[in-house]
Amino acid sequence: MPEGPALIFISEYSDTRGWQRQLAKYLPEIETRIWPDIGRKEDIVAALVWKHPHGVLRQFPELKVIVNLGAGVNFVLADPELPANVPIVRLVDQGLTRRITEYAVLHTLALHRRIPELAEAQRAAKWRYLHPIDPVECGVGVMGLGNLGTSTLEELGHFGFRRAGWSRTPKSLPGVTCFHGAAGLAPFLSDCNILICLLPGTPATEDLIDGKVLRLLPKGAAFINLGRGSNVVDEDLLAALDDGHIRHAVLDVFRTEPLPSEHAYWRHPKVTITPHNSSATNPGTAAQQVAENIRRVLAGESPFNLVNPLVGY
Numbered sequence: 001m002p003e004g005p006a007l008i009f010i011s012e013y014s015d016t017r018g019w020q021r022q023l024a025k026y027l028p029e030i031e032t033r034i035w036p037d038i039g040r041k042e043d044i045v046a047a048l049v050w051k052h053p054h055g056v057l058r059q060f061p062e063l064k065v066i067v068n069l070g071a072g073v074n075f076v077l078a079d080p081e082l083p084a085n086v087p088i089v090r091l092v093d094q095g096l097t098r099r100i101t102e103y104a105v106l107h108t109l110a111l112h113r114r115i116p117e118l119a120e121a122q123r124a125a126k127w128r129y130l131h132p133i134d135p136v137e138c139g140v141g142v143m144g145l146g147n148l149g150t151s152t153l154e155e156l157g158h159f160g161f162r163r164a165g166w167s168r169t170p171k172s173l174p175g176v177t178c179f180h181g182a183a184g185l186a187p188f189l190s191d192c193n194i195l196i197c198l199l200p201g202t203p204a205t206e207d208l209i210d211g212k213v214l215r216l217l218p219k220g221a222a223f224i225n226l227g228r229g230s231n232v233v234d235e236d237l238l239a240a241l242d243d244g245h246i247r248h249a250v251l252d253v254f255r256t257e258p259l260p261s262e263h264a265y266w267r268h269p270k271v272t273i274t275p276h277n278s279s280a281t282n283p284g285t286a287a288q289q290v291a292e293n294i295r296r297v298l299a300g301e302s303p304f305n306l307v308n309p310l311v312g313y
Contacts (some may be wrong), residue, residue, distance in 0.1 A: 007046035007294065010035040010056065011069060015283055019048065019069075022287030027294060046294045050281075055081040065089065065297040067290055069281050071096065071148065072228060073307050074201035088307040089293050095285035097151050103278040104152040104196055104226060107250045109159070111194050111222040112138055116248045116272065135160040141192035143209075144199040144227060145171045145178070146313075152196060164188055168204070168311075189216040194224065201228035202312030211236035215245055222248045226278050229254035234265070241270045252278045 007023070007030055009016055020032045030046070033039055035056075044060040050069040057063060058081045066088045068076050073090050076082070110116070114130045121128035138161055142149045145167040153163050153176050164177045166188040171178050179188035189195070195217060199205045210233040214223070223246055225232055234255065240246040250272045251265060257276055265271050293303040307313060 003040060003043060004031060005029070005045045005298075006031040006033050006039065006043040007048060008033050008035055008038055008044045008060070009048045010052040011048070011050040018283040019287065022283040023291060026288050026291035030294065045298065048290065049076060051075050052079075054079040057081070057083050057086075065294060065303065067091070067293060068307070069286075071146075072200055073313060074228060074230075077307075077309055077312060087297060087303060088309070089303045089305050090307055090313070091281055091286050091289065092147050092305050093281050093286040093289065095282040096279045097147050099279035100148045100198075100226060101151045101155050103252070103274075104198075104224065105155050105159075107224050107272070108140055108156060108161075108194055108196065111224070111248060111250070112161075116270070120269065136162060138162065138193045139164060139191040140194045140196065141166065141188055142196045142198055143167075144197065145173065146198070146200075148226075149196075149198045152198065162191065164191060185213070186216050189213065190218070192217055192221060194222045196224045197227040197231055199227040199231050200313040201230050204312070206230045207233050209233065209237070211239065214240045217246070219245055220247050222246065222250075224250040224252075226252050229257070238264055238268065241268060246270070248272070250274075252276055 009019055009032060016034050020034065023032045038044065041060050042062055045062055045064045046067060047057055047063060048067045048069055057066065063083055063086055066076065066086055068088060068090045071090055073088060076088055113132065117130060118128065140156055140161045141164040142153050143166050145165045149165060150173060153165055153173060156163055157175050163175060165171065165173060166179045166184060168180065170180045197209060209231050214236060237249060241249060248270045252274045253276055259265060265273060296303050
């Protein structure tokens with residue numbers, strides 16, 4: 001490989017060749033190499049990663065920036081050998097936001113119209129009439145009011161749902177009743193007939209959605225998790241499903257992925273599972289942002305969407 005500044009792409013799941021083509025368009029002055037073909041280690045000035053092997057980033061002595069190819073950075077921060085003093089940036093990709101919003105709206109509407117119960121009745125060849133409820137009678141709450149949560153609540157507003165949001169710090173959104181902090185959690189949950197989790201994976205959010213939190217929801221509420229599997233205490237969610245306090249759960253994220261075949265979620269009649277495919281970063285919509293951030297760092301400027309390791313996002 002020729003010498004000169006290069007970036008290394010380390011990802012098990014992403015479209016590596018698509019990224020290489022797009023970055024050549026937006027960042028032609030820097031070569032894109034794909035792990036494990038790294039060439040000269042001293043050439044690597046940027047690393048684009050998604051679930052990289054922990055420890056590999058320390059081998060690049062000239063590394064100036066780590067770009068996480070997604071919104072959640074908990075896997076990067078969990079690397080015990082993460083290079084010190086190298087800025088980490090996350091993607092805020094419009095394409096990813098649109099697809100997460102689409103998924104959240106799809107399943108909110110399905111839960112509101114009781115599609116899981118109707119599907120179960122069909123399998124049993126039973127005519128089960130469930131009267132449609134006006135959306136204004138259904139409270140939908142979103143935990144996490146970043147780009148994804150804000151977009152989801154905005155789109156749900158078109159259907160007439162009562163909307164609420166909860167975040168770590170105070171936020172204000174048009175038409176949304178906003179709560180924050182520990183004191184705001186119980187009043188937020190009390191009117192959530194459908195709860196959507198879009199929280200990041202941080203020490204503060206680990207196991208946050210436990211039995212106590214779930215039982216602050218109205219009886220018969222439904223739950224959608226698009227945040228991180230670590231946000232939820234699995235045993236408590238299963239117990240709430242079993243006794244009917246939670247009528248259905250839609251889960252796209254899990255503590256262990258792929259979800260082990262023996263896990264109780266697979267066989268639970270009140271659980272819908274998707275394989276963490278609610279969205280994915282698209283090189284076509286995200287490469288320009290990645291290129292701009294790399295240029296900014298190499299020019300000594302602060303990148304956009306810089307991660308604060310102390311808060312985990």
